[in-house]
Amino acid sequence: MSEVLPRRAELLALHTKLSSIGTVTAQMSLAIEGLPLRLATVAKGEPIARDGEVVHHSCLLLEGMLHRTKTTANGGRQILSIHVPGDIPDLHSLHLSKMDHSLVATIQSNVAFIAHADIKKAITQSPPLNDLFWRETLIDAASFRAWMIMLGQTDSMARVSHVLCELYVRLSMVGRISDNGFDFPLTQSDLADVVGTSPVHVNRVLQKMRALNIVVLEDRRVTVPSWHALREIAQFEPAYLHYLNQKAGIERPKPQWMPPKA
Amino acid sequence: MSEVLPRRAELLALHTKLSSIGTVTAQMSLAIEGLPLRLATVAKGEPIARDGEVVHHSCLLLEGMLHRTKTTANGGRQILSIHVPGDIPDLHSLHLSKMDHSLVATIQSNVAFIAHADIKKAITQSPPLNDLFWRETLIDAASFRAWMIMLGQTDSMARVSHVLCELYVRLSMVGRISDNGFDFPLTQSDLADVVGTSPVHVNRVLQKMRALNIVVLEDRRVTVPSWHALREIAQFEPAYLHYLNQKAGIERPKPQWMPPKA
DNA sequence: CGTTGCTTTGAACTAGCTCAAGACCTGTGG
């Protein structure tokens, strides 16, 4: 991908992610290396940032899965996004420090907290890094737009397919796809709160997709026997993810990078 | 709002908008003043930027209304956002130059195009302006999240209410509310593509709301007899708009600023 | 006046919901 790999192993996923959406020069790499990290492990279900809270750091996901969620006054819950290693799901808090939703660990995850002050110092020193981080938050927004379209315009099968397609592509960029599938820790109820339907209905949709051999969700793992069919049902067009590698996600996405064995 | 008013009349709405979401110093004001503008009038229905196109300028809305829209492969259409004077709806194209949706004039509108190169120069010279523009795009994203919640979790009456609440608040910030209402150029079909239901159903919802005297949409104009009731139905919480004036939108929002008579 | 675009109405239909119960699995404590 890029010439300069980070010395710190924790930063590999971030580096891969940033390289997939922009150019990471040696100088930018250096600026990133210099960021003071506070490593932490977050247990499944634990909040990292709460709705309404004012935060002074952002959170880089190293390993595991996070999601953003908002509970409505009527007891509903909408999951707003799902995050994979290399993501900084609350980077927006840099300029919007009061959270308007919660960030939660989907499974036990390793994260690195980075103080806003340190990020600001780094991006002031490196304008290209400022722009790349900004771009990252803009792609985030593009993803919201894609989810709005899925929620507003498509039926439940297409919605489920869209979410799985997007995850497949994003996980493949950071080398988390194996055997045509990936670990998927959400319950069917959680998935219902992603796609805006009832858990019962999600169950029936998943059964149908399983029967059609399009996608199999079993034992917290998604297997995709037919990428073509899945993509077709979702009408999935990965352009909105704005990866530099144009072809990413149109054919069955190949893992772009392999994580080193622990 | 702020001490320093722009000398150029075109920039009033922008200045008001920026002041409502952040601090605009004299120096920032100067940097904005220096931006070369290309003024233009766009006819109703005309695209300003097309899905898939690569753009090299952004568009400041001076007067009128714009909306972002995406047409799906199955012939569906989702309206992603509605824009009021002072907005720069495609500011994101600064770092995401390939459009993943279209920007269209809802009615005949006056706009000012600003070249990306000029914006980049201005925000490089003024880091606070960089941050304020970034913040603007982040609030945009927050709005998408709010719409996702409305689409995923609420019934059609709440959806319609939400959209009207948000518009009411945002228009009030730039002084476009009069007689407890505002001009609303969307047809019922357009509104259906905002809230993700059929036009027929929007019609019935509007009739019900009219009967309950919550909101009256007639002759391209929205009148809100009961802000309290409207807000209640939408469960509208304007915190996500991240206005500095905390109270904006909780009580019936007062026009924050009055446009000068032409 | 005739066309065009928007709104309104009716009536049949359906995707997805709710409620409720049973099956299954995993971990915990006795």
Next chain:
DNA sequence: CCACAGGTCTTGAGCTAGTTCAAAGCAACG
């Protein structure tokens, strides 16, 4: 080793919010 509790998945059956199709009413405009 068993029993039980709690979470998840599955199934059935009746219900409802919203859809589709088609037609009619109503402006505004040339």
